Amino acid sequence: MLDYVTSYLHSDTTPGQAGNLLWALIYIMLIFLGLSVAVIAMNWLERKILAHMQVRLGPMRVGPHGLLQPIADALKLLIKEDIMPAEADPWVFWMAPILVVITAFTVFIVVPFGPTHAVTDMNIGVLFMLGVSSLSVLGIVMAGWASNSHYPLMGALRSSAQMVSYEIAMGLAVVSAVLMTSLNQTGTGTLSMIGIVQAQQAQHVWFVFKFFPLGLIAFGIFAIAMVAETNRAPFDLPEAESELTAGFHTEYSGFRWSLFFLAEYSAMIAVSSIAVTLWLGGWMRPFPTWLSGETWDLVFSLIPGLSFLLLAAIAFLGVIRMPKHPYFRVQTIGLAGFGAVLGLIGLILFVPPVRDRIQDIFWFSAKVAFSMYMYIWYRGTFPRYRFDQLMRVGWKVLLPLGIGVLILTAVAGVWL
Template sequence: MGQIYDFIYNLLPYLGMWLYGFLRSLGLSEEAVFLVVGLIKAFLLANFGLIGFAILTYVERKIVARFQDRLGPNVAGPYGILQPVADGIKLLTKEDTMPAGADRWVYNLAPLIIATCALAPLVVIPFGPGAIGADLSIGVLYVLAVGSGALVGVLMAGWGSNNKYALLGAFRAVAQLISYEIPAVLSVVVVVMIAGTMSTVGIVQAQDVPYLFVLPVAALAFLLSGVAEVGRTPFDLLEAESEIVAGFHIEYSGMKFALVFLGEFVHALVVSALFAVLFLGGWRGPWLPPYLWMLIKMSVGIFLFFWLRATLPRIRIDQMLNLNWKFLTPLMILNLIGVALVDKGLRAAGVSGGMWAAGLFLFNMAMLIGALALPGYLGRRARMAALAAEAEAEAVEAAMAAH
């Protein structure tokens, strides 16, 4: 039984070694073998993103429909499972239009850049021991850098469309995405500081206790920032139809629109996978195979995205930016400094293991409670001041009326 579990646990490394030996037996050189293996990995990861995109479009419709007491897709195939296929056929056969006066190269390249920058971070996501495209020593930095490249595609789409609504939507999208990059990066820095490595595999291996229970403030900030960066409800101002006529991609149709749509869903998939790696222990877990644990943890993050969409209304852009600049970013700066000091103090005192994790957790909870209580206190004080000013004005008016 132990041998079977060991084989399942190391299935992908075994397949990799078999493939390497098979290619070498064909007489290929070392460089050629690495090239072929790299191409196979890229093909598998790209198809994982594409298949995940197709599945998520169906799953989201079903989940949101259940939240809203509807059936969701139920015509194309049993239980509507062929709906992604029907959508793909529809998008393939739709007319490919281009606005008059559009910048041809910029307009056409934008969807490709958005889709590529969404798929590229999958290279450093570990799905199990040895199941990773490339274990870079700066894996987290690579994800942040490549994922931010979608900003360029968004701006290109808005500018190249020669449409004022699209350009306005692109500017607003870039403002939103750049703003929420800051707390996301700060939360990742906290994890890297505690784990002592920027390798995604190293971060998973460092989590004897999942960092969700050690660094809950960083986990919450990363999740909120991820929702905003993906452009999901309640931060879906990138395509606020009632305000900017569907945003930066209003002029796209057919497969170009599908690439933009793919970028959004794959980005959500990557954020969920990165959340699982940084805060949920990645593939680590008892009894079940590691690949299954990773998929389960990714599914939890994705379900949260769908849950928020079905529950919360869209907020205003000033509320969204105020939440970032006046709450999340200052909180994460203080959290970074505080976690560094507490971690240093605990290690200097010789505290480790569960007591070290409990100490950091208590500090994070105290900071979170204080951060949530302070706006309430300031809000009450502002309301009392406004009521006092109103009462004083009424008293002055009454005195003047009496005279």
């Protein structure tokens, strides 16, 4: 038994490939936990960042700087009454949120957080991610139809039209990145997520900068299409508040609504991790060849700990700036405790064995976090597209551009 547990520790593959069921389950649990924490953090960050962009304060009441607001919201959603419309189709209404959540979480089994830090590595990794995340539109369509109400149905119709059209541009961008993997020494390309990052490692270049500007354009197409795929502003027509109340989830409440919320955010993280894997070098640290050598390795390995210490410092700055009124005492102590926890995590990340193992996961998460910040930034700055504009961008701009980039990448790959 103990042998079975420890046997994986010395292997250099993912638990799925090593065939170790126990470690695969542990990885799944860890990813599920990390995702849940990430969704909670995103909920708070999105409201705070949007508020600061609009010169507001955002949530300030529950906990210091509103830090406990997501937990309060989750509790509120769990104890709310779960309403089902009288004329709704019960089976489909019941299945839709479950389907959306399952698809949003399933894709994470191939996301490579490091060379061995993935649940498994599939031969068809990218294809699997695109396919399973394209199933989520079925859940949205089912939700909109089963509600038996006008606004959800219109939201679902918009959503299916939008997703089907942007999937094509997205696929073309992905294919041009996959083409780039075939230019390494062995000459065969790969669809596996780990293989794609290893190809970037072997070619000493992130695919954004490969065949400049072809990689950059493909990445741009994907970055636009992924916002449309996840129904986020400025492409949030399926749930446009000002036109359709809440779009496809108008009739959902309580726990089922929170499932849609969870699925939306984890789908955002999923497509961001596709983008990071395909173009931004996956788990590699910045400048792996330009700033190479022992010293630079050491400097970059200190960054995870330092960034947590920076967060702790910001928390303590907040403690100092708290009003010195007895009314705020509990909040001040809470914020100081939060800062202390962050600082402790930062100090643990300086311990050499931890430091070496956490590297890939940190850089991957940092790149995904940057992409998530871009999502919030888009939402804060762009007005919503009109539906005909949306279709025009998808079919008349992104699709021809994608085909052009694909052909030029193939030509460049053959000649260069």
